[in-house]
Amino acid sequence: MTEADKNPKVNFPKHVAIIMDGNGRWATERGLERKDGHRAGAESIRPVIQRLGDHGVPVVTLFGFSTENWGRPQFEVDAIFRLSGHFIDQYLDELHNSEVRLQHLGQIDALPDWLVNKVEAAVEKTRPNSGMILNLAFNYGARAEIVHAVREVVERNIPTAEITESLFESFLQTTDLPPVDLLIRTGNSRRISNFLLWQVAYAEIYFSKLYWPDFGAEDVDNVLAEYAQTQRTFGLVPETMISSTEAR
Numbered sequence: 395m396t397e398a399d400k401n402p403k404v405n406f407p408k409h410v411a412i413i414m415d416g417n418g419r420w421a422t423e424r425g426l427e428r429k430d431g432h433r434a435g436a437e438s439i440r441p442v443i444q445r446l447g448d449h450g451v452p453v454v455t456l457f458g459f460s461t462e463n464w465g466r467p468q469f470e471v472d473a474i475f476r477l478s479g480h481f482i483d484q485y486l487d488e489l490h491n492s493e494v495r496l497q498h499l500g501q502i503d504a505l506p507d508w509l510v511n512k513v514e515a516a517v518e519k520t521r522p523n524s525g526m527i528l529n530l531a532f533n534y535g536a537r538a539e540i541v542h543a544v545r546e547v548v549e550r551n552i553p554t555a556e557i558t559e560s561l562f563e564s565f566l567q568t569t570d571l572p573p574v575d576l577l578i579r580t581g582n583s584r585r586i587s588n589f590l591l592w593q594v595a596y597a598e599i600y601f602s603k604l605y606w607p608d609f610g611a612e613d614v615d616n617v618l619a620e621y622a623q624t625q626r627t628f629g630l631v632p633e634t635m636i637s638s639t640e641a642r
């Protein structure tokens with residue numbers, strides 16, 4: 395039984411997205427190489443996912459590599475790819491046994507063939523699972539995703555009057571997922587860095603000062619506790635604030 399099942403009255407996010415930032419600084423501050431930070435960062439993923447699962451969060455999206463990250467030194471890009479492949483090798487069985495369904499978000503074709511094969515095999519293997527959906531945003535950029543959707547709309551000659559928000563959304567890669575309720579960014583920067591721009595329209599945003607390798611299960615508890623206290627109004631006035639005298 396998850397926390398969400400035990401406490402049906404508490405607000406639990408249906409979709410948590412995480413910008414896992416700060417690996418490089420974590421390493422540099424310890425006199426290590428940036429790739430050691432990425433290795434430590436990969437190790438942070440398991441406990442965080444596990445705790446989000448314990449709380450009953452059904453969809454989690456992790457930002458692992460952005461379209462802009464190609465501009466980093468080639469050896470760092472290679473190290474990130476290698477570590478990501480290693481992460482899949484190491485945890486695929488465990489994730490599969492926990493009923494996790496892996497999905498990929500972003501432009502997979504630009505990645506090296508060996509990594510494409512690994513990701514596609516992991517997605518295929520876990521497709522029948524009924525537990526948490528774990529989206530790996532790898533070579534993902536929100537602007538590229540939006541431009542891709544625009545092209546699809548144009549290529550299909552869809553009449554302008556039929557282009558609604560929900561129609562447009564149907565061309566995004568996240569079309570089958572709920573919108574992001576909670577966005578967490580570690581690494582002490584307050585920015586979105588081209589992540590899920592459409593999908594975070596009404597997300598609660600939590601910026602953590604911790605570097606990603608230092609972010610752990612207790613931090614998940616704290617963020618979810620804060621989220622549970624948040625009143626989400628989506629542009630409306632909360633019921634409790636509407637005075638009966640004003641209404642007359």
Ligand code: IPE
Nearest residue numbers: 414415416417418419420458
């Ligand atoms: C995030 O950590 C991981 C990726 C972008 C792949 P960084 O590598 O951006 O770490 P900092 O921000 O330089 O500390």
Ligand code: IPE
Nearest residue numbers: 413414415457458459460587
């Ligand atoms: C965002 O972090 C991308 C990922 C975490 C994968 P970056 O370090 O690349 O973003 P900026 O440079 O702070 O905007």
Ligand code: MG
Nearest residue numbers: 415416417581
């Ligand atoms: Mg960074």
